[in-house]
Amino acid sequence: MTNECIQEDIKNTTSLQLNTPVCFGCGVCMLVCPHGVFTVRNGKAVITDQSVCTECGLCAANCPVNAISVIPQSQTEKVTAGC
Numbered sequence: 001m002t003n004e005c006i007q008e009d010i011k012n013t014t015s016l017q018l019n020t021p022v023c024f025g026c027g028v029c030m031l032v033c034p035h036g037v038f039t040v041r042n043g044k045a046v047i048t049d050q051s052v053c054t055e056c057g058l059c060a061a062n063c064p065v066n067a068i069s070v071i072p073q074s075q076t077e078k079v080t081a082g083c
């Protein structure tokens with residue numbers, strides 16, 4: 001199995017979800033995300049590029065109203081067989 005294969009599995013299991021009605025646009029998720037996944041437009045967070053999310057969990061842990069959910073990588077099932 002190659003490292004490329006592992007990366008592909010992670011991208012295929014991205015679990016990031018944003019509950020937009022709950023968001024009040026504080027921008028914390030945008031500030032803490034190391035990969036620039038979020039921006040804030042018209043008072044709401046917006047996911048600009050979900051494909052670069054590494055499921056680190058920082059955004060979900062810091063959102064004051066729990067508008068973000070993500071299952072950290074360590075808890076996702078990684079399919080390794082057949083690579």
Ligand code: SF4
Nearest residue numbers: 033053054056057059
């Ligand atoms: S889980 Fe991590 S990488 Fe993904 S959007 Fe949140 S802060 Fe960014």
Ligand code: SF4
Nearest residue numbers: 023024026027029063
């Ligand atoms: S941290 Fe939560 S409330 Fe703040 S902008 Fe992001 S999703 Fe919205």
